[in-house]
Amino acid sequence: xxxxxxxxxxxxxxxxxxxxxxxxxxxxxxxxxxxxxxxxxxxxxxxxxxxxxxxxxxxxxxxxxxxxxxxxxxxxxxxxxxxxxxxxxxxxxxxxxxxxxxxxxxxxxxxxxxxxxxxxxxxxxxxxxxxxxxxxxxxxxxxxxxxxxxxxxxxxxxxxxxxxxxxxxxxxxxxxxxxxxxxxxxxxxxxxxxxxxxxxxxxxxxxxxxxxxxxxxxxxxxxxxxxxxxxxxxxxxxxxxxxxxxxxxxxxxxxxxxxxxxxxxxxxxxxxxxxxxxxxxxxxxxxxxxxxxxxxxxxx
Numbered sequence: 001x002x003x004x005x006x007x008x009x010x011x012x013x014x015x016x017x018x019x020x021x022x023x024x025x026x027x028x029x030x031x032x033x034x035x036x037x038x039x040x041x042x043x044x045x046x047x048x049x050x051x052x053x054x055x056x057x058x059x060x061x062x063x064x065x066x067x068x069x070x071x072x073x074x075x076x077x078x079x080x081x082x083x084x085x086x087x088x089x090x091x092x093x094x095x096x097x098x099x100x101x102x103x104x105x106x107x108x109x110x111x112x113x114x115x116x117x118x119x120x121x122x123x124x125x126x127x128x129x130x131x132x133x134x135x136x137x138x139x140x141x142x143x144x145x146x147x148x149x150x151x152x153x154x155x156x157x158x159x160x161x162x163x164x165x166x167x168x169x170x171x172x173x174x175x176x177x178x179x180x181x182x183x184x185x186x187x188x189x190x191x192x193x194x195x196x197x198x199x200x201x202x203x204x205x206x207x208x209x210x211x212x213x214x215x216x217x218x219x220x221x222x223x224x225x226x227x228x229x230x231x232x233x234x235x236x237x238x239x240x241x242x243x244x245x246x247x248x249x250x251x252x253x254x255x256x257x258x259x260x261x262x263x264x265x266x267x268x269x270x271x272x273x274x275x276x277x278x279x280x281x282x283x284x285x286x287x288x289x290x291x292x293x294x295x296x297x298x299x300x
Contacts, residue, residue, distance in 0.1 A: 002051045005198050005206060006159040008135070010055065012048055014039070017172050017203035018256045020107065020300035022071040025163055025200055026052055027156070029133030032061035035082065036154050036163045036200075038075030040300045042113020045075025062130055064139065065120055066165025066202065067148040068093045069178070070101060071300070076118035085130065086120030087141055089150030094119040106284070107298040135159075142167070142190050146183040147176065147202075153191065160197035162212075167191060170204030170215050172256040174222055177263040177283055182271055185223045188216045222252055226261070230268035240265040240275065241286040259291035 001013045008028040014021045020040040027034045033056060039045045052060065063079045065086035066072055073094065076084055100115045128139040138155045147166045154163040167187050169175070176184050192213065199207040199215055207215045233243025244262040252258070266283040269275035288295060 002054070003206065005200070006156070006161050008132070009156060009159055009161055010052075011200045011206050012051055013200075013204075013206060014044070016256065016299070017169070017205075019296050019298040020071040020103075020110065022166075022202055023200055023204075024048055024072075026060075027132040027135060027137065028056050028058060029131065029135060031133060032059045034062045034064065034130055034132040034137060035060055035079065036064050037066055037072040037165070037202075038063065038079065040071035040074050041111060042075065042078070042115060043111065044300065045078045048075070049078060064130065064137075064152065064154060065090055066152050066154070066163065067150055069148065069166065070103065072165070072202070073119075074100065074112070074115050076120075077116035083122050084118065084120045085122045085124070085128070085139070087150030087152050088123040088125050090148075090152070091120045091123045091150075093149060106295060107300070108295070110298060110300050140190075142183070142187040144183050144186065145180040146187040147174075147179045149179065151179075151187070155194055155196075157194075160195075161200070162191065162194055162196035162198070163200045164191055164202060166202035168199065168201035168204075168215055168219060170199075170201040170207055170218075172203050173252065173258055173260045173264075174219055175257070175260045175263065176223070176226075176267045177260070177280060179267075180271065181223050181226055181264060181268045185220055188220050192216045222255075223264070225252065226264045226268050227272075229261075230265055230272055230274075233265065234269065234272060234274045240269050240283075241289060244286070244290045257296065259287045259296060262286040262290040 024037040063082040068090045130137045199212045263283045270278040
């Protein structure tokens with residue numbers, strides 16, 4: 001769904017925001033277009049480019065990656081004339097793999113298309129200013145590991161618009177497996193300080209006004225809940241998977257992708273010093289076990 005959320009600033013929201021169905025956006029300047037994130041498949045990224053072209057035929061000069069995950073970077077290669085900008089760690093993590101990761105076993109049935117590996121070619125740490133014509137886009141990291149090791153958010157101060165990437169899942173379960181539970185909680189304070197009028201999350205609907213504060217509060221409350229459940233599990237001598245099975249998700253049970261609890265608990269245990277054998281692969285396996293043996297639901 002394409003929406004002009006401020007003059008010449010557009011969000012592109014992909015329902016229902018679950019696995020590999022992310023949000024993007026773009027800003028149209030006098031001399032070109034600045035894009036925030038690609039999408040997960042060839043077809044979805046081509047549809048996004050078509051949406052851009054429904055607004056303008058100006059050249060796409062810059063593509064910003066908010067982090068390295070495939071739903072935000074797989075389609076980079078289709079922006080062939082753009083400078084791809086990302087955090088230094090975003091490029092490093094992508095280069096450590098050196099290729100498009102094959103997710104076909106975890107997400108069978110997804111038509112990924114003829115994906116090509118295309119990491120950021122311009123990297124930074126801290127802050128970077130990017131311009132769409134005269135409109136300034138402030139790119140910032142959060143100073144520590146949060147959703148990933150190299151998260152970037154995009155703040156447009158003149159318009160009060162914040163593109164948060166996957167630091168915010170609006171209406172869906174946050175996912176800290178590749179980052180930090182405590183770091184993501186801390187990032188909420190950084191993001192909330194902007195007092196944004198419009199928030200474009202990495203997944204889920206755009207938030208405005210009081211919805212923005214509520215979205216940040218939801219993130220904090222869920223991730224604090226994960227930490228509390230981890231403490232209870234550690235005290236009881238349970239593994240992260242055992243604790244996930246003992247946990248009543250309460251109001252969070254209505255959020256999409258609830259199997260992420262098992263992965264998030266693995267991270268919270270590790271951060272509490274009680275998961276020395278932590279691995280992403282093991283955590284994903286526990287998510288599947290917690291999900292009754294079913295693979296995560298992916299409609300990408």
